[in-house]
Amino acid sequence: MNNIQILINELVKFRDERNWSQFHNTKDLALAISIEAAELNELFLWKTTEEAELVDQNKLKEELADVFAFSLLLAGKLGFDVKEIVLEKIKRNGEKYPVEKSKGTAKKYNEL
Amino acid sequence: MNNIQILINELVKFRDERNWSQFHNTKDLALAISIEAAELNELFLWKTTEEAELVDQNKLKEELADVFAFSLLLAGKLGFDVKEIVLEKIKRNGEKYPVEKSKGTAKKYNEL
């Protein structure tokens, strides 16, 4: 079994042991991702780009793990194949950001 | 090679073809996750929990894929093993949310 499925299975097991699937509707799972992303960002607030590179790695691991956890739970709930949707998105982004136009610039595709 | 590493490699290849690693500092990658999470949430805004379950699956796949993409890029940049940090977080959450106390309730650990 691949790593992504192993993680989803562990997360679902954790959820079901606590009878939490009743709370895990699509809308609230998406909200949870957003809240965890904000907690990750809080580690960098008021810090320069350089200082941000020095943030405590254990805190970073925990907050990033939370983002992954809810993202994986949402993917699992919706029956999405994470590998497939990410590869598909890379392909689409390749069309929106062709190398020759986007190389070395951070402009959005609609400004290229 | 496992699925997670395959995805990180593809994302890094995409990034490097465009010479974008100069923009991908830790702080901005975290910010990008947060912005993509908000775009995911926007699909559910003003919708009831029931209506949220009916949102267009293709849009959902794209927005969730974006959250995964930047999360994987950040994990890759920091050298984190995604499987390891998520399993570690599940373990810690098991201590914060013991089954007997947290079963069937959505309370935060500090309110249990």
Add this chain to the structure above:
Amino acid sequence: MNNIQILINELVKFRDERNWSQFHNTKDLALAISIEAAELNELFLWKTTEEAELVDQNKLKEELADVFAFSLLLAGKLGFDVKEIVLEKIKRNGEKYPVEKSKGTAKKYNEL
């Protein structure tokens, strides 16, 4: 003096007594708004729409006040007149969402 300017002045005084203007660049102030907005949202996570209406009002006041505080500090830093920019935005939204098209629907303007 109007209420908005009174609040900005108090916030600037608080900031300057602590010599915090060095941290309050535009990008980090915007990030702070986003983080406070997430803390506000956390009060509603895993709650139904009905349960959300019953959340502790004091917590709500505090989190919403934080969103206002950083929004006002950012407006003050950029020299924006809050009344003017909000009235201007209402006018623009009136063009994007004409009453006859948008009445009773939560669709985005590009889907009307």
Add this chain to the structure above:
Amino acid sequence: MNNIQILINELVKFRDERNWSQFHNTKDLALAISIEAAELNELFLWKTTEEAELVDQNKLKEELADVFAFSLLLAGKLGFDVKEIVLEKIKRNGEKYPVEKSKGTAKKYNEL
């Protein structure tokens, strides 16, 4: 009438002309603030602190106005006096961040 109340009245008028109060429950209004805050942040993504100061002022005004609009609508819906809750929060923050301890440092109160 003070500026804040004028804005809330205009926003409520705009909302009621469109029969939108049915969508504006507390939870979704908070979500809307968060989404608008992310759009504000997107203006700064991949930009250095210095570049962020040069972002187009009109875009900034629009995105910040959106954050204010939903924050004011939420305050209005909940019957909060914005001036009062912000002044109250400044007072509380003064206790959490006494000048002598917090001067010149961006540390959180629990790390001071």
